[in-house]
Amino acid sequence: xxxxxxxxxxxxxxxxxxxxxxxxxxxxxxxxxxxxxxxxxxxxxxxxxxxxxxxxxxxxxxxxxxxxxxxxxxxxxxxxxxxxxxxxxxxxxxxxxxxxxxxxxxxxxxxxxxxxxxxxxxxxxxxxxxxxxxxxxxxxxxxxxxxxxxxxxxxxxxxxxxxxxxxxxxxxxxxxxxxxxxxxxxxxxxxxxxxxxxxxxxxxxxxxxxxxxxxxxxxxxxxxxxxxxxxxxxxxxxxxxxxxxxxxxxxxxxxxxxxxxxxxxxxxxxxxxxxxxxxxxxxxxxxxxxxxxxxxxxxxxxxxxxxx
Amino acid sequence: xxxxxxxxxxxxxxxxxxxxxxxxxxxxxxxxxxxxxxxxxxxxxxxxxxxxxxxxxxxxxxxxxxxxxxxxxxxxxxxxxxxxxxxxxxxxxxxxxxxxxxxxxxxxxxxxxxxxxxxxxxxxxxxxxxxxxxxxxxxxxxxxxxxxxxxxxxxxxxxxxxxxxxxxxxxxxxxxxxxxxxxxxxxxxxxxxxxxxxxxxxxxxxxxxxxxxxxxxxxxxxxxxxxxxxxxxxxxxxxxxxxxxxxxxxxxxxxxxxxxxxxxxxxxxxxxxxxxxxxxxxxxxxxxxxxxxxxxxxxxxxxxxxxxxxxxxxxxxxxxxxxxxxxxxxxxxxxxxxxxxxxxxxxxxxxxxxxxxxxxxxxxxxxxxxxxxxxxxxxxxxxxxxxxxxxx
Numbered sequence: 001x002x003x004x005x006x007x008x009x010x011x012x013x014x015x016x017x018x019x020x021x022x023x024x025x026x027x028x029x030x031x032x033x034x035x036x037x038x039x040x041x042x043x044x045x046x047x048x049x050x051x052x053x054x055x056x057x058x059x060x061x062x063x064x065x066x067x068x069x070x071x072x073x074x075x076x077x078x079x080x081x082x083x084x085x086x087x088x089x090x091x092x093x094x095x096x097x098x099x100x101x102x103x104x105x106x107x108x109x110x111x112x113x114x115x116x117x118x119x120x121x122x123x124x125x126x127x128x129x130x131x132x133x134x135x136x137x138x139x140x141x142x143x144x145x146x147x148x149x150x151x152x153x154x155x156x157x158x159x160x161x162x163x164x165x166x167x168x169x170x171x172x173x174x175x176x177x178x179x180x181x182x183x184x185x186x187x188x189x190x191x192x193x194x195x196x197x198x199x200x201x202x203x204x205x206x207x208x209x210x211x212x213x214x215x216x217x218x219x220x221x222x223x224x225x226x227x228x229x230x231x232x233x234x235x236x237x238x239x240x241x242x243x244x245x246x247x248x249x250x251x252x253x254x255x256x257x258x259x260x261x262x263x264x265x266x267x268x269x270x271x272x273x274x275x276x277x278x279x280x281x282x283x284x285x286x287x288x289x290x291x292x293x294x295x296x297x298x299x300x301x302x303x304x305x306x307x308x
Numbered sequence: 309x310x311x312x313x314x315x316x317x318x319x320x321x322x323x324x325x326x327x328x329x330x331x332x333x334x335x336x337x338x339x340x341x342x343x344x345x346x347x348x349x350x351x352x353x354x355x356x357x358x359x360x361x362x363x364x365x366x367x368x369x370x371x372x373x374x375x376x377x378x379x380x381x382x383x384x385x386x387x388x389x390x391x392x393x394x395x396x397x398x399x400x401x402x403x404x405x406x407x408x409x410x411x412x413x414x415x416x417x418x419x420x421x422x423x424x425x426x427x428x429x430x431x432x433x434x435x436x437x438x439x440x441x442x443x444x445x446x447x448x449x450x451x452x453x454x455x456x457x458x459x460x461x462x463x464x465x466x467x468x469x470x471x472x473x474x475x476x477x478x479x480x481x482x483x484x485x486x487x488x489x490x491x492x493x494x495x496x497x498x499x500x501x502x503x504x505x506x507x508x509x510x511x512x513x514x515x516x517x518x519x520x521x522x523x524x525x526x527x528x529x530x531x532x533x534x535x536x537x538x539x540x541x542x543x544x545x546x547x548x549x550x551x552x553x554x555x556x557x558x559x560x561x562x563x564x565x566x567x568x569x570x571x572x573x574x575x576x577x578x579x580x581x582x583x584x585x586x587x588x589x590x591x592x593x594x595x596x597x598x599x600x601x602x603x604x605x606x607x608x609x610x611x612x613x614x615x616x617x618x619x620x621x622x623x624x625x626x627x628x629x630x631x632x633x634x635x636x637x638x639x640x641x642x643x644x645x646x647x648x649x650x651x652x653x654x655x656x657x658x659x660x661x662x663x664x665x666x667x668x669x670x671x672x673x674x675x676x677x678x679x680x681x682x683x684x685x686x687x688x689x690x691x692x693x694x695x696x697x698x699x700x
Contacts, residue, residue, distance in 0.1 A: 036508045040374065048517050056513035061506035063377055064515035065370060065400050072367035076330060076374025076382070077506060079358035083329035083380050090508060108370065111363035 009035060009059035016049040019218025021182040021208030021225060022097070022124040023049070028185055029122055029206075030060060032192040033091045038081075040074035040093070042100035043067035045131040046124060068104040070094045071112035071121065078117045087118065091196050095122040098139035099129045101205075102163050113172040113201045120195050121203045123165065126210040134213040138163040141233070142282060143275055144265050146213075151268045156275060161282060165205055170239050175200035177239040178246070181207040183225025187236065187248070198240075207234045215264025227259040232283035235290045249294045253287060256280045310486050315446040315478040316341030318485045319385075319411055319471075322453035324355045325493040326409075328383040330375035332360040332368045336390040337423045338475035339413040343385055365390035369397035369408075376406040377514055379505035381457065384408065387475060388415035391429045395436075401468045402437025402530060404515055407460030407500075408468040409453065410438075414576065414627075415475040416662040424663020425475040426627035427576065430604075431636050437530045439469040439537055440605040441557070442575040446483040449473040451548065451556035452602075454488070457497055458544050465533055465540065466502070472604075474577040476663070488552055496551045534606035541603055559608035561600040562615050564590060568597035570678045571616060573641060574625045575601045578659070578666050582625070585671040596675055601637070609644045616641075621678045622652040625671075625688075627660045634684055655683035664689060 010027040026046055030037060037060045041047045047064045050057040065073045074094035081087040094112065096105050101123035109121060128146050129135040135148040142161045145151050149158040169177045175198045178191045188206060195202040209225050211218040228234035231254045238246030256279045260266040269275040287293055313321070319342050323331075331350070333343040349355040358375075362368045365386050372382035386394060391412055401408050412430050416422045430440060439459055443449035449471065456469035473479060504512055518526060538559065545558040563579075564586050565571055572582050579600045589596045599615050601608070616622055624638040633639070638656030645651035657674050660666045670688050677683065 035511070038378070038506050038508065051513050051516035053516040053518045053522055056516060058513050059511055061508060061511045062513045063374070063506055065373055065404070066396055069366060069370035069373075069397065072362065072370030073374035073377070075360060075362070075367070076332065076371035076376075077378045078374075079330045079332075079360050079371065080375040080378035080380035080382075083356075083358050083375075084378075107363060108367050111367055114363070115360065 009037070010050070011057045011059060013055070014050045014057040015052060016045070017212050017218065019211040019221040021210060021221050022046050022126055024185070024221070025124055025182045025188060025206045025208050026050070026095070028188045029093070029095075029192050032189050033093065033120070033196055035060060036089055037091045037093060038077050039063070039095060040065070040070040040077060042070040042096035042105055044097040044100050045126075046095070046097065048131055067100055069108050070096055070100065071105060071108040074119050075112050075115065075117050078119055092119045093122060094119050095124065097130070098123060098125045098127060099137040102138040102165050110172065113169065113174060113203070117201055118199050119201055120192070121201070123203070123205040124208045125205050126208045126213060128213050130210050130213045139165065142279060143269055145268055146265070157268065166203070166237065166239070169203040170242055172201070173242065174202055174239075175241060176202035178203075179205045179207070179234065179236050181225040181229050181234055181236060182209065183207075183222050183227075183229060184236065184248075191238065213265070216262050220262060224259070224262060227254065227262070230254045231256045231259045232287040232292050233259060233279070235286045235292055237290055244290070247290045247292060250292050251294045253293060256283050310484040312482055312484050313446070314341065314480060314482050315449055315473060316480065317345050318446045318450040318483075318487070319453055319473070320345030320349065321487050322450040323383050324349050325488060325490055326383075326454060326457050326497060327355075327381065328357055329380035330358045330360065330372060330382040331384070332362055332371035332382070333384050333386070334362050334365045334368045334390060336365070336387045338415060338479045339385045339387040339390065339411065341479060342411055342413070346383070365394040366397055369394040369401065372408045373397060373401050373404070373406055376408050377404070377506050379500065379502055379507070381500040382408055383410070385411035385413065387413040388417055388429045392417060392432060395433055398433050398438065399436045403526070405466040405530075406468060407457070407466055409456045409460060410468065410470050411453070412470050412472045413475040413479045414472050422662040423475070425477055426661045426663065427472070428628050428661070430470065430472050431628040434605055434636065437467065438605060439467055439603070440472060441469065441603055442472045442601065443478060444577060444579045444600060446478055446481065447485045448556050449478055450485055450487070451552070451554070454493055454497060455544050455548055455557045459537065459540060461500055462540060463503055465537060467530070467533060467537065472576065477577045486554070492551060496548065538606045538608060557602060559603045560611045560615060561602060563598040563600065565597035565599055565615055565619065567595055568619055569595040570621045570623070570675055571597045571599055571619045572623045572625050572671070572674060573599045573601065573612075573616070573637065575604060575637070576627070578625065578627070581666055581668065582671050585668055585675070588668070589672070589675060594675070607640060612641060613644050613648070616652055617648070619652050621680070622654045623674050623678050624654065624656045625659055625674060626656070629658055629661070638684070653680055653682050655686070657683070657686045657688050659688040
């Protein structure tokens with residue numbers, strides 16, 4: 001089971017939905033880290049759509065054990081490589097969706113980070129349990145309509161904001177923490193490159209639109225990803241050794257409706273000015289906190305255009 | 309050369325001699341002394357290994373899973389709640405055909421919370437695919453660990469092995485034990501060289517999604533391999549005897565069973581007490597014996613049948629229960645004789661739960677109660693005064 005014939009280390013022919021942001025991001029990540037990579041993958045969409053026996057999309061050694069233990073399995077892989085004396089030549093990745101990262105897998109992940117393993121953790125954040133049918137996770141945004149936070153006379157959707165995973169990662173003393181978006185593929189590549197150039201535990205959380213769960217047109221995955229960033233709802237930030245060192249600045253910040261209106265999961269909000277206000281407040285808070293707005297015309301601008 | 313060692317120290321010495329490259333564990337009484345000893349060996353440079361201190365047993369099992377998948381021998385140890393917490397990974401390790409070796413310092417399960425010995429923990433994972441061995445004494449615990457790697461890592465086996473030793477009784481007890489030399493162990497146990505592993509030169513996908521077209525065969529293959537393990541274990545016992553000069557391990561041990569009219573079947577350290585009682589009663593002319601189960605998984609049905617077929621009365625004495633049904637070993641041994649002509653009268657006794665002392669008198673009492681009338685769920689040394697209405 002290898003993907004030797006593909007020019008990518010994550011080959012085509014897998015069974016992801018059309019327009020799956022996670023499949024794009026996973027390919028970008030492994031193509032950057034290269035063939036000397038070992039991946040431990042939690043259970044989830046990515047594992048299911050890429051490894052249905054007897055086929056596999058992976059051109060690197062790859063292991064899946066359970067839903068919540070990829071970080072611990074990766075720790076064992078890294079310890080074994082250290083014992084064998086080959087760790088310096090091999091990148092170890094522990095990857096999961098948002099549920100496998102922020103909910104059921106958080107304990108193992110926290111342990112792996114605290115122990116200081118030289119491992120890159122990647123969270124493919126599609127903001128709900130998509131593999132089991134769009135149930136709410138700790139990274140589901142405020143007011144999202146999911147199958148376990150449905151809207152109704154007593155419910156406006158998910159009652160809680162996203163768990164602050166990047167901050168949780170920073171608090172563990174990680175050498176590198178970043179958010180990224182599939183709307184900015186070059187940015188993902190650069191961040192992965194930077195992450196693996198630093199020895200120690202690091203975390204990259206990649207926003208990956210899910211046409212099925214978010215109920216958007218599969219053709220606009222990149223645009224949806226970009227809009228989340230351009231509205232301030234998904235700020236792209238970098239921390240090195242605990243210090244905020246990089247922020248993707250925005251020359252023109254769009255109102256949150258521009259992002260919400262393309263997605264069925266937010267349809268109920270569009271007719272509710274009060275809910276839009278609350279979500280705009282989340283974006284405004286990000287804009288202020290991270291200084292997302294370009295202060296003067298000479299400041300660096302958002303140049304990377306996603307393909308339309 | 310014999311040394312007086314605590315059981316946990318003896319096991320740590322055995323593990324050191326097997327040269328695992330990765331050790332990972334989470335503390336739980338009464339397993340702690342084993343991993344503390346190993347941590348000290350690593351700290352002092354007596355053992356070259358990565359010692360990974362994890363945040364839970366679930367992760368301890370996952371770390372050794374990852375290490376063995378990378379082609380490196382690994383070790384972990386746990387007990388009771390720890391085994392229950394890692395149960396999901398325990399099944400997964402066997403399913404992925406990774407020959408992890410783990411010590412289970414057998415302890416009761418909660419609730420009520422109790423840290424003392426019985427076998428309820430190991431019994432919960434009897435269907436997981438692991439080979440399960442039970443040690444009677446500290447020397448056997450030491451020896452079984454060395455054999456465990458040989459059994460599990462066989463290229464046609466590739467299954468994890470759990471060495472069970474009674475918590476406190478064996479982990480914290482002291483015995484003079486013979487520690488083999490490194491040369492002896494090296495010649496008995498070759499380096500781990502798996503057929504498949506995570507290797508950047510030969511990228512494999514391990515742990516894929518398998519649909520109904522393939523799943524049953526993967527599970528059947530494990531079951532089928534257990535039949536090979538039944539054939540392998542006696543060979544390894546014999547080879548071990550040649551290399552180390554003492555008999556240890558195997559599927560079952562018959563103790564004065566020939567011509568016996570009453571035989572107790574048991575596992576673990578209680579077998580030592582039962583042997584003493586057998587000797588006492590034999591001196592008085594009573595024809596009694598013991599059948600010790602060393603290998604509980606795979607279940608040695610044939611050896612049990614052969615040992616017991618001519619014994620009129622058999623007592624299954626176990627430190628485990630299957631709440632709401634007959635206790636596990638009783639059910640399985642009765643099933644061995646199902647449909648056979650003139651089967652023994654097989655009675656079941658539950659004893660020593662939560663570390664309740666098992667005395668010579670307790671065992672004598674069992675032999676006494678072993679009449680022609682079949683008993684199925686007799687609890688020995690139960691205190692009726694604690695079972696009044698106010699306790700229910």
